[in-house]
Amino acid sequence: MAATFEYKEVVGIATESIEAAIKAGLKEVSAKYQIAWFEAVSLRGRMVDAETTEYQVTLKIGCREK
Amino acid sequence: MAATFEYKEVVGIATESIEAAIKAGLKEVSAKYQIAWFEAVSLRGRMVDAETTEYQVTLKIGCREK
Amino acid sequence: MAATFEYKEVVGIATESIEAAIKAGLKEVSAKYQIAWFEAVSLRGRMVDAETTEYQVTLKIGCREK
Amino acid sequence: MAATFEYKEVVGIATESIEAAIKAGLKEVSAKYQIAWFEAVSLRGRMVDAETTEYQVTLKIGCREK
Amino acid sequence: MAATFEYKEVVGIATESIEAAIKAGLKEVSAKYQIAWFEAVSLRGRMVDAETTEYQVTLKIGCREK
Amino acid sequence: MAATFEYKEVVGIATESIEAAIKAGLKEVSAKYQIAWFEAVSLRGRMVDAETTEYQVTLKIGCREK
Amino acid sequence: MAATFEYKEVVGIATESIEAAIKAGLKEVSAKYQIAWFEAVSLRGRMVDAETTEYQVTLKIGCREK
Amino acid sequence: MAATFEYKEVVGIATESIEAAIKAGLKEVSAKYQIAWFEAVSLRGRMVDAETTEYQVTLKIGCREK
Amino acid sequence: MAATFEYKEVVGIATESIEAAIKAGLKEVSAKYQIAWFEAVSLRGRMVDAETTEYQVTLKIGCREK
Amino acid sequence: MAATFEYKEVVGIATESIEAAIKAGLKEVSAKYQIAWFEAVSLRGRMVDAETTEYQVTLKIGCREK
Amino acid sequence: MAATFEYKEVVGIATESIEAAIKAGLKEVSAKYQIAWFEAVSLRGRMVDAETTEYQVTLKIGCREK
Amino acid sequence: MAATFEYKEVVGIATESIEAAIKAGLKEVSAKYQIAWFEAVSLRGRMVDAETTEYQVTLKIGCREK
Structure with missing residues (x-):
């Protein structure tokens, strides 16, 4: 029985939406x-220009090696 | 005068968007x-398949019995 | 060399989406x-009616006077 | 032997004092x-007018059904 | 599709072990x-006598009505 | 439609009571x-003399320019 | 020059008011x-009877030996 | 009426179990x-060898002088 | 002199006890x-059946490559 | 009697040392x-080149208008 | 076998550097x-004059009686 | 466009200064x-002898594979 998971922590980035940033990560x-699962632990970002916002979502991802 | 609110804490789940998960809750x-109001206190989720992500939003909801 | 940034903390509000609330702020x-950058530190909201949810995103914004 | 308590979380509201808001909850x-016991976990409020402040105390209350 | 869970928060109490307190809750x-799942959010307790310790585990429990 | 609030953070100080310190802020x-609303985020203080305690309440205040 | 303070952490208890509990500590x-100063880090309590509430304030107190 | 408690913070250590570490503290x-009561605020440890784990439990203990 | 450690974050899982879950991780x-050392940062779990509880302990582990 | 302070939150930046970044802010x-006082609430930074590190200290500063 | 440590919490103060404040504590x-070890849990300070900053570092110190 | 960063978490150790510990990590x-950037998330240490203090800085480092 596989009895452990490991956490990987990444920052996913996208300009379309918060969901797109999560999917990139x-x-x-x-x-x-x-x-297996993820947790979004912070949301940061920046203005690319007056119309465009970049979303940066930090994800903790529970996973196993394939 | 009604002088109190109670909190209900639920997890709303949806695959369309974070907003859809909030609305489900x-x-x-x-x-x-x-x-009366809500606070989103955590965002977790999982990959359903390569294209689909499930969003799980924990909400604390300030409310009164109808 | 400009050596400091200041933080402004605001609540952006919108009914369309969380991203729209961030952009309003x-x-x-x-x-x-x-x-220069922003951090979303909380998400609250309320139900306007059965179909409409108002999103209130608290942002800490790193900036400089123009 | 009763071996569990449950938590109820409420917001007590009053204009007289913080203690009055706790007692309302x-x-x-x-x-x-x-x-059995309570914990005050946040204090928020609003100005009703120049003289009057409304205190909103969030309480986590350890209790059992009667 | 059942799209939400609710949280119940309880304190489980036992003198045998932390695990017994969790199971009581x-x-x-x-x-x-x-x-569906639980999270242990705090561990408190007291000494019943020189040999016996009472464990009080606060659990947030994700569940649905049966 | 006014779509944003800003936060001001101040420390209100008084010797009469915690409520008086909040009102000063x-x-x-x-x-x-x-x-529009306030949140009390910390309570500090000092003893002025054996009978008198000074209360210092840090408030985050949601507001708009008049 | 006295270059350090130590922290003492106590729980002050009173039924009259939160301020009375702080002063007891x-x-x-x-x-x-x-x-030299104090910080109130938590507020708990219990109902003594229908009219009387006991306030328990945890204080971290910055001090020096006399 | 004894109106205050003080907190002592210690780290209890044992190799048998988490409960044994708590009891040592x-x-x-x-x-x-x-x-009067205790709160377990962190759990750390180390591997003594492949079979043996040392548990280090930080306890905040509410107490009075005897 | 080896001057750094790295952190690995894993979830150890077991049904026997919390200690068994830690050891699995x-x-x-x-x-x-x-x-070199570990810190247990959260405890979650689920009921496998009426008698059996699965413990999931998230560990931050300070370590070096062998 | 001046009965309030306000908080300004800034990020001080320097390459010499953490203290230099605080002083810049x-x-x-x-x-x-x-x-009147300051609190350092976070330390971030970046590598400018192999020899040079930039320190970014977020400060909450208790102050009054001159 | 000595099986426990106690925590002392102090504030070390110095004007030379953060490290000097830690050493004072x-x-x-x-x-x-x-x-046995220490943890720096907060950094506060004040401006003594335009050139001089006072650093106040709160330390939790794991120790045993000599 | 590279759309993600990963976090590595390490403990940098040095006796000269906090900055030297950060650089080691x-x-x-x-x-x-x-x-790309780092965040210092905790500062711990120990006394090597009466004159020498070891600083242990935990860093979360945002980076990409070279």
């Missing part, structure tokens, strides 16, 4: 690991 | 209670 | 200050 | 539950 | 609700 | 701003 | 130590 | 003080 | 790293 | 305000 | 206790 | 990763 980690 | 509580 | 501050 | 819960 | 809630 | 800010 | 420590 | 303090 | 990490 | 605020 | 406690 | 991680 998940995609990066899912290339190497099997993701 | 509010809808459940609004069936029995009159909702 | 940024827009207000960007009228007088040059914004 | 306790009174509401004590109608249905036997209260 | 879970048992109480499982009489009325279907428990 | 609110009064200062209400001279220039329209106050 | 300060009085106890001031018998042996010279108090 | 309580025993030390109970030699000089009458213990 | 330590064992996984100790296969590749030399463990 | 204090200097900026002291141009317009009389500073 | 450690020196005070080391006169009576054998210090 | 950064140096270790910069051997394999391109560092």
Whole structure:
């Protein structure tokens, strides 16, 4: 029985939406690991220009090596 | 004068967006209670498949019995 | 060399989405200050009616006077 | 032997004093539950007018059904 | 699709072990609700006598009505 | 529609009571701003003499320019 | 030059008011130590009867030996 | 009426179990003080060897001088 | 002189006891790293059946590559 | 009697030392305000090059208008 | 086997540097206790004059009686 | 466009100064990763002897693989 998970902590970034930033972070980690769950622990960002906002979501991701 | 509110704490879940998860949680509580305000206290989730993410938002909801 | 930033803390409010509430807060501050980054520190809200939710996002904004 | 307590979380509100707001919250819960202890976890409020302040105390109340 | 969970917060109490206190809290809630997960958020206690310690574990329990 | 509030953070000080310290902080800010709500985030103080205690309440005040 | 302070942490208890509970804690420590400042870090309590509430204020007290 | 308690903060250490570490901390303090309650505020430890883990439990202990 | 440690964060899982869950997490990490200390940062779990509880302990582990 | 202080929150930045970053933040605020005390609430930074580190200290500064 | 440590919490103060403030706090406690480790839990200070800053570091010190 | 960063968490250790401990942690991680920013999340330490203090700074480092 696999009895442990490990946490990876990443920052996903996108300008479309907070959800897109989360998905960018998940995609990066899912290339190497099997993701079981995630927790969004902070939301930061910056204004790219008057119309565009960049969202930076810090994710703690519970996962196992594939 | 009604001088108190009570807190209900729920987890709203949706795959469309974080806002949809919040609304799912509010809808459940609004069936029995009159909702005055809410606070989103955590955001967790999981990958349903490569395209779909499930958002789980924990809400503390200030409300009164109807 | 400009060696300091100041923080402005505001609550951005919108009914369309969490992102719209963030942009409302940024827009207000960007009228007088040059914004370098922001942190979303809380998300609260209320039900306007059965279909409409108001999102209130508290932002700490790192900025300088223009 | 009764081996558990449950927590009820309420917001007590009063204009006289912080203590009055706490008692308003306790009174509401004590109608249905036997209260063992409480913890005040936040204090918020608003100005009703230049002379009057409304105190809103969030209480976590350890209790059992009567 | 059931799209929400609610949180119940209880204090489980036992003198045998921390695990026994957790189980006491879970048992109480499982009489009325279907428990999906729990989080232990604090551990307090007292000395009953020189040999015996009482453990009081506060649990936040994610559940649904049966 | 006014879509944002700003936060002002002040320390109100009084020897009469905690409530008097809160009102001192609110009064200062209400001279220039329209106050919507406040949160008391810390309570500190000092002994002035054996009979007199000074209360220092840190307030975060949600407000708008008048 | 005296270059350090030590912290004493106590729980002051009173039924009259929160301020009375704070003063009870300060009085106890001031018998042996010279108090420079205090911070109230939690407020708990219990209902003594329907009319009477006991306030328990945890204080961190910055002080020096007399 | 005894109107105050003081807090003692200690780290109890044991290899048998978390409960044994808690009891080690309580025993030390109970030699000089009458213990009213305790709160476990952190759990740390180290591996002594492949079979043995040392548990280090930080306790805040509410007590009075005997 | 080795002047740094790195942190690995894992979730150890077991049904026997909290200590068994901690040991499961330590064992996984100790296969590749030399463990210097650990901190248990959260305890979650679920009911497997009426008699069996699964404990999930999140550990931050200070370690070095072997 | 001046009965309130206000908080200004700034980020002081320097490459020499953490103390230099604190002083940069204090200097900026002291141009317009009389500073009574400060609290350092976070330390962030970046590597400018292999030899040089930039320290960014967030300060909450208790002050009054001059 | 010595199975417990106690915590002493002090504020070390110095104008030279943060490190000097830490050493002032450690020196005070080391006169009576054998210090095993310390944790810096807050940094506050004040401006003595335009050139001089006073650093006040709160330390939790793990120690045993000598 | 590289849309994510990962966090590495390390403890940098030095006896010269807090800044030297931070640099030790950064140096270790910069051997394999391109560092974008860091956050100092705790400061612990120990007395090596009466004159020498060891500083242990926990850093969360935002980085990408080189």
